[in-house]
Amino acid sequence: MPNRTQKDKPGAMTRDVMDGGIRKRAKEAPSLGQNIIGVLVGENEQKFFVHEALLKKSSVYLRNALKECWKLASGFDTDVIWIRTVEPRTFEIYIKWLYFGKIFSIEDDDAEDHGGGTHGIHEFPRLCDLYIFGDYIQDVSLKNAAIDALIAATVERNRYPTALAARTCCNTPPTSKLYQLLVDFYAWTTTPGWIDEKNAEEDPSCDVADAPPKFWRDVLRATWKAGGAVFKDNKTYPWAKDKCKYHEHSDAEGKCV
Numbered sequence: 436m437p438n439r440t441q442k443d444k445p446g447a448m449t450r451d452v453m454d455g456g457i458r459k460r461a462k463e464a465p466s467l468g469q470n471i472i473g474v475l476v477g478e479n480e481q482k483f484f485v486h487e488a489l490l491k492k493s494s495v496y497l498r499n500a501l502k503e504c505w506k507l508a509s510g511f512d513t514d515v516i517w518i519r520t521v522e523p524r525t526f527e528i529y530i531k532w533l534y535f536g537k538i539f540s541i542e543d544d545d546a547e548d549h550g551g552g553t554h555g556i557h558e559f560p561r562l563c564d565l566y567i568f569g570d571y572i573q574d575v576s577l578k579n580a581a582i583d584a585l586i587a588a589t590v591e592r593n594r595y596p597t598a599l600a601a602r603t604c605c606n607t608p609p610t611s612k613l614y615q616l617l618v619d620f621y622a623w624t625t626t627p628g629w630i631d632e633k634n635a636e637e638d639p640s641c642d643v644a645d646a647p648p649k650f651w652r653d654v655l656r657a658t659w660k661a662g663g664a665v666f667k668d669n670k671t672y673p674w675a676k677d678k679c680k681y682h683e684h685s686d687a688e689g690k691c692v
């Protein structure tokens with residue numbers, strides 16, 4: 436008769452419950468490898484040092500960038516690549532997410548309101564930029580994490596971004612999940628003040644005049660599709676019902692649990 440382990444016993448606690456998830460199997464740990472890569476970020480070439488194995492696992496784009504022919508000759512002790520199109524603050528959030536699995540996006544000066552409406556919530560554009568970077572380097576997990584963080588930031592504050600439409604439309608296609616989430620934010624939470632025809636130069640909290648007409652047509656389409664539900668007091672937002680709608684999943688992976 437096979438030995439029965441503690442875990443097999445009916446009602447036995449799983450290890451995660453017993454120890455709060457602090458212990459894991461060694462083989463579950465991400466492999467860090469031996470190589471460190473220097474990454475120059477942005478026009479000013481701010482330097483970061485990251486394990487090569489983490490970058491390669493994260494992104495198809497970076498796997499290609501780390502091929503020998505893309506590496507820069509330099510005076511560093513490590514191989515070096517240059518990612519010009521991202522801001523250092525976004526890249527820093529990205530590498531902390533690679534190492535620690537969390538999005539460190541909240542800053543001390545992210546007060547509820549700096550007098551600039553939702554523009555005052557600086558975390559929104561920070562997370563938007565993180566998604567755009569995830570799209571650029573083709574890291575689906577990063578994009579999904581940025582979406583989750585953006586939804587969580589809006590839920591926590593009960594405020595929604597009103598100046599990200601142009602930024603999103605310029606940097607991701609209409610098929611992107613960020614674009615679709617933003618369309619739904621507008622369709623479900625818009626108040627008349629949001630749709631004054633202003634651009635960000637006149638009012639940093641509003642970029643209605645900067646976003647392309649197609650975006651507003653999509654907002655109108657989403658509003659009509661939802662019927663009267665968007666005007667009800669006790670509505671349940673689509674991102675609260677199913678945030679997987681704004682994720683990308685492979686067929687093999689399925690939806691998030």
Ligand SMILES: [Zn+2]
Pocket residue numbers: 678679680682684690691
């Ligand atoms: Zn999901």
